[in-house]
Amino acid sequence: MSKIHVSTTVNGDPVEFLADPRETLLDALRNQLDLTGTKEGCGTGDCGACSVTVDGTLVCSCLMLAAEANGKRVETIEGMAREELHPLQRKFIEHAALQCGYCTPGILVAAKALLERNPDPTDTEVRYWLAGNLCRCTGYDKIIRAVQDAAAEMRQDHRGAA
């Protein structure tokens, strides 16, 4: 089976690669682009460990073919920190909102997408937004607190900047 030429943008960098028609975006990110921060937990879109955004939309990269990313803008965990950590990343460390850390990249990517849409969510809104991101270690308590603390800080910064 011949491969498909894919030209896309990942974390702002232009990239090109040849994808097997059956290859998922997750596998291409991990195996072709060495972006192993995005994790596979299930391969069936149930656990959210592979969460990335494509043109700003939160997706499970295990459910999307690499070829579908052609011409799109992909953001992964590796692109989240710029010159300094994103507030969510910092608050996850401060609140001990991770134990094994395997679900953490997906949860951070998903939480960032939430706060871009809803900068002041209720706990329940955070819980339902993150319901597609499984964590087996924490019981979610500290994750919810970290997201809310980051959201509060980002609102403060936003007001400060305005």
Next chain:
Amino acid sequence: MARDDVKTGYKLIGTRPNRPDGLDKVTGRARYGADFSLPGMLHAAVVRSPHAHARIVKIDASKALALDGVKAVVTRADLPTGLTGEDLNLQDNTLAGDTALYDGHAVAAVAASSALLAQDAARLIEVTYEVLPHVTDVDAAMAPGAPVIREGVADYSVPEGMHGNVARYMEFGHGDVEAGFAAADIVRAQTYKTEATHQGYIEPHACVGQMGEDGRGEMWVCTQGHWYIRRMCAAVLGIEAANLRVTPSEIGGGFGGKTTIFMEPLSLALSKKAGGRPVKLVMSRSEVLRATGPTASASMDVKLGMKTDGTITAGQVYFRMQGGAFRGMSPIGEALPCAFACYDIPALKHEAVEVIANRPKAAAYRAPGSPMAAFAVESLVDEMCRELKLDPIEVRLKNGATNGSKSSYGPVYNVIGLKETLEAAQAHPNYAIPLGPNQGRGVASGFWFNHGGETSVTLAVGEDGTATVMIGTPDIGGSRASIGLMVAETLGIPYENVRVNVVETGALGVNEPTHGSRATFASGKAAVEAARQAIAEMCRRAAADWGIDADAVEWKDGAAHPAGPNAGKFPPMTIGEIGAKMGSTGGPISGHHEVTAEGVGASFGTHVVDVEVDPETGRTTVLRYLVVQDAGTAIHPAYVEGQYQGGAAQGIGWALNEEYVYGADGRLQNPVFLDYRIPVASDLPMIDTVIIEVPNPGHPYGVRGVGETGITPPLPAVASAIAGATGARIRSLPCSPPKVLAAIKAART
């Protein structure tokens, strides 16, 4: 061992600094099992039995091997023969011999130049099966007429006349049980069942193995214990342990399920057959669910005698557990001693059988055996409390084990904190919140022994006065932070000046895995001893420099000081100054300690849960949840809370949702996370925690393990809360909505 520090006056212990691995984990840089790659690496896939029980007639790999890019196929014929005991079990589970014993049992493996190609090749390997009769349920497996799935599985302990699937038998107790029941005002007996659940770590098993023709190899693997991986792989492959070097990756959860091997030897065997090229093997989620873990399923009879004032006069249990098609995998030996561990009861009888069934080889899961035992015993205690209208915490305080109690399984508890957890739960605001319609409250206590185990730690002083600590217990829940805190406290230097690394098998003596809640206890204890050894050497170096006796030097605040005015007037010599010139004062300074750590402190906890049950659908919502547990000393309280919350969440999942569902054909029907439903964020409330600190005299800083106990009380506590909300008692987990709805309807009629 006498405790040689007092609790007060810690500078660092009890604080909540950032964990050292936090930055790597929030940026995606942390390297887990599947994140390793090597030049020339191949990818592997495994062929698995679709049958619960089948004779393997023929394996034809010719079509697979004919594909360009397919480099090697391995079957059982490639593995050495003559293994015995658990080594044979491990080999049998790695690749089936004559017989596939469960749905998902590995039959062959293939390595190819890409993962997709390996999967294609696996589908081309033709296996001819002759399907055999199977059994998957624990009670059905020992019923008359059940097919004997493996001959000769019974060990020495099984009395004559038991079913051929019975593998082990155990009985113990004390006191006169019949007299105890006769002295009771009410005697009640019930049967409880729990289904198998999976550890459910989000990271599937993954490894990269490399082995040359000379039988020397390396492996990178996600595991709770890389020396176990080394020993087990060496046994299965018939090589010497020293020829295999195993490096642990970051680990994406384990909960006991990564204390053993499943597919790891296959990567080495394939590598050897493929000319020594490294082979990566990553499981899919359905492979994880079908062929790794899970825990045992259990069927349990409990009988209790109680006086009207709540005094428990006697107890008796008979547990039946299956842990898959292999002997020794069910936790009967842990479940029985856990059953009444929270109580001081004058007469007890414990009896259990292990039976084999056509299910995957069970692995340890957080406090193995204790959650099932607690579900049975704590549920019946709750039923009797409700019948006699007694407060469940008062009844536990009245009968609870305390300092100096002889435990239900033999030893005497020295200093324990069960009573303190009960009193704190009783005093907590959650226990006084009024309940609304369809709401109920459940209480249960739980226990875990905790564990010491084989431990080896090295600490090296740096030229700049920092300390590097090499430990052999992979860090799952923040143990690098807790061990770093204890070392920094001991050395009297900042936490940031200590770096704790989990090192490979070539760098330390043998370490048991991170299991049994032992990492912070045992590696921590050894690290403190190693630090003390380094301190003694640093004091000697300072003494030599000052020209005084080493005995006249004491260590405090990260520096050597003359001990008293008679020792001489010298300014303190800091660890930085000693480290800077250690090359000219005798050479590198390190401390080393290895021990089979004893002195574990038993762990107790008490949980209180409020639920609301929808009477129309049977769906249970957890309204609030409280965990109270004795940590001994909470070294890093945030990660102690994390263990409590995580354990509770897993227990809630076991109570409400999670179960292995086998069809009549013996196949697992829910091997994906959509159908094997672990709790998601919207299923749970905040989980309140209270850390009790009754220091363990057997640890320099009073540590007990904190990892395991938290999964134990939720099973009975949730079921009891549902009983309170509905009047319907669920005695068979999970309390799924259809089951609860049916129980509500039955209770009404």
Next chain:
Amino acid sequence: MARVHLWASLRRFAEGQEVVEVDAATVGQMLDALERAHPGLGPAIKAGLSVAVDGEVIANNRSAPVKPDSEVFLLQRLKGG
């Protein structure tokens, strides 16, 4: 002589005795003496045992001391998650 308590399902390997008296100064000597006196206990001992000596759990230490008047309980070797 230390008094070693056997759990119920072990007693049939020691002529039904609940308590076996053993002359031993260490846990290792105690286990070896038990096996010599009652070879039927061999498989259980080889499978791995922990003991409690005078109330204190000795998970895995053959050199732990046993006193002449010690009460010893045999325990299953525990696994952990």
